[in-house]
């Protein structure tokens with residue numbers, strides 16, 4: 269495991285920013301941490317990077333306790349609110365980064381060139397950072413995060429400062445990194461970003477991890493059966509309700525029932541038919557990830 | 568650590584405060600030199616009187632010049648250092664730094680080393696220039712050992728100020744730290760003056776207050792030690808020691824050790840607090 273957190277908790281006064289979080293990320297995963305603003309995403313990443321001290325619990329990064337700086341050797345990080353020493357040029361900043369990660373001097377130039385190329389800042393690197401636009405600063409941050417070819421990269425809201433074109437470019441860089449086998453941990457409150465690139469997803473809400481798994485699990489476990497029917501017996505209705513299957517009910521004729529397996533559909537229909545229910549329409553559809561997401565984050 | 572040192576040098580060299588400090592220092596030295604030049608030109612002529620005047624007034628002005636210098640170099644150290652840590656935290660650049668595979672203690676030690684070196688260099692050059700001007704214009708007879716020792720002690724003044732400045736910078740905002748440090752520094756200077764006045768008029772209460780303020784921030788004691796080291800080897804009457812910047816109550820050499828321990832203890836505390844700080 270590249271990342272492992274065990275009951276990781278951060279308390280700010282009475283506010284639980286992260287509550288008992290257990291998760292693990294294996295090599296090669298693109299792990300998306302989704303949740304609304306203030307859910308605790310940035311705090312979690314900062315604890316894993318040793319920036320914020322956990323109130324309780326433990327975390328391992330690259331198999332090393334996060335209190336040990338060596339845990340961060342093979343790691344890149346693009347912070348959310350991204351500020352640099354704006355009295356440096358982009359080039360100087362990357363040079364400094366390269367030194368911090370002990371890239372041998374004769375390989376620094378090549379690494380810097382490659383990173384600049386990847387983020388599309390080639391030719392602008394000698395300018396002072398204070399003259400960079402927000403988007404350029406974000407790209408420079410990305411360049412600094414990928415410069416030393418780390419095994420694992422944390423991206424905290426990598427596209428939130430960008431316009432649509434910039435977002436697309438960042439997504440392309442993410443795809444490139446993914447293809448090269450780099451493990452990514454991406455924080456976002458935007459599902460659309462994650463849907464396309466992530467292999468794994470976790471949902472965090474008010475500091476608690478409410479769901480986590482492979483992206484395919486989320487979509488598959490969430491089929492819905494939409495029924496238009498008359499005369500459904502009260503006993504069956506209350507049974508559905510009890511089991512939490514009844515997701516919607518309009519004018520006593522249109523039902524939405526949550527199921528986890530397609531095989532349930534014929535069972536339900538024959539049972540209703542046997543009970544004398546008149547069925548006008550039955551449609552099956554998988555919920556989109558967005559609906560799952562909205563469900564998970566709503567109170 | 569090497570990388571922090573390099574980065575901090577790059578940072579300091581860019582600071583407007585440093586540029587302003589250097590310009591003010593140069594202006595001050597020019598004024599000081601020109602002032603001495605005219606004073607010597609208008610000195611009473613003739614025999615033993617002149618030699619006495621030269622030694623007395625020369626030493627008095629040297630002490631005065633060093634006092635202003637200590638204030639200049641002290642203020643520069645505070646102004647440069649207040650944001651050394653807090654500004655990184657406030658602006659968010661600390662996330663870049665502290666997420667690197669380096670110990671937090673090396674961030675503090677590397678930064679402190681550079682700030683201490685730069686401000687001590689400023690103090691040394693400034694004190695050296697003031698002494699050179701005085702010795703040149705007033706033809707002061709000094710011992711080079713005393714002068715060297717004096718300059719070295721003087722160079723500790725900004726370092727001694729930087730220690731609480733760094734501690735404050737890990738605990739407070741740049742603003743709060745700046746205000747606290749200037750209050751502390753003013754108290755130390757006033758305490759030092761009270762100690763001298765107390766010694767002249769034999770009021771132990773005043774002397775004790777001065778000693779207490781020296782323990783809280785031993786900069787004034789360092790200044791007095793500097794003056795006493797320079798005058799140790801000079802043939803001057805008690806007269807010249809009575810001026811407002813002279814030294815009647817000389818701090819013991821133990822103050823020097825106290826200062827070194829003071830700096831080390833504050834640095835250890837700074838590292839401790841920074842190690843446990845949430846950088847969010």
Ligand SMILES: Nc1ncnc2c1ncn2[C@@H]1O[C@H](COP(=O)(O)OP(=O)(O)O)[C@@H](O)[C@H]1O
Nearest residue numbers: 280285303304305306307308309310311312847
């Ligand atoms: N330094 C801090 N001091 C106090 N509260 C904080 C601090 N940092 C974050 N929080 C709180 O912790 C919670 C989680 O914040 P954060 O991790 O930034 O959420 P997200 O990144 O998901 O938007 C929020 O309620 C926020 O107000």
Ligand SMILES: [Mg+2]
Nearest residue numbers: 309310311348
């Ligand atoms: Mg965040």
